[in-house]
Amino acid sequence: MDYAFGPKKNWRRWAWNRVVERLSVPPAEALVVYLAGADDFDREVALQKGFKAHNLIAVERDKKALAALRSRGVLCIHGDFLDTLYSWPAHTNVHAVIGDLCCGLDVDLAIKIGRLSLSPALRTGLANTWNFMRGRELSGFNKIFDNDWAIQGLAAEAEMPKSKAREEILHRGKLLVKALAMDMSCIRLRNAGVKMEEPEDVMAALNSHVDVHRQAMRSLCDLTNPIFNSYRSTSGQTFDSVVWKFPNVSNCGANSLPGYYAEKYRPSNQRNVAAILAHRTMRMKGLNS
């Protein structure tokens, strides 16, 4: 894959700059977990911004790319990005995540990303970037938002005409934010006693409470400060991204972690992470290069 083309270079600089703006610590202290790709073009940009080499931890599932990265001394965990993050040890805080994915966005991925904010190592105000391919993957996901409550909510929130709000449904980064706002709206409506057992009930409830959804969108955007971007690849494929910051939820005790988080935890993933973190410690102590 060619990741050295102009729009991608611009995107990379844009993404790291936006992450720096959302960090809760200076770049020199920030631990970053990212998808590097075999060439790790991100590294040069990150070092220029003040990040430290021993704090840049790549994740890679492709064995060839993994071997290329490790042969250059990159600290790289073998595994799936989200699964690795879900198994991150609680005692090592991650400050930023850059998920430059090659896939689209579906409901499961949206939920998995949203709930990352509750993972013990990631809930101290995580700056996070996601880049999705705009493909045919949605199979009905964006149809959920091609619905009056979502269009009216967005049009009112962003003070845009409804026709423009409808176009916005295609942007995968915005779709992620909308999906999590919808989750918040549903929680608020259920807490207010609105019954939502079937998917039709959810749509009906949201359609009759557009104001609740508008408030949820506003609170989420106030809390997370999202910013969006899109570019085209050399083959004409559109990629959409969002950079935002999850709220600091470090006050909620470990016992309040949802079962969802526990289900995603895998000891084998945690062992892979621990091995790379041990290498990182040795580098910090100057014991190897």
Ligand SMILES: C[S@@+](CC[C@H](N)C(=O)[O-])C[C@H]1O[C@@H](n2cnc3c(N)ncnc32)[C@H](O)[C@@H]1O
């Ligand atoms: C788009 S490339 C990264 C490009 C790089 N950020 C840049 O700006 O040049 C994504 C890389 O992550 C790997 N990858 C994609 N999805 C992954 C996942 N879910 N888990 C682990 N690795 C993944 C791919 O094999 C590929 O090497």
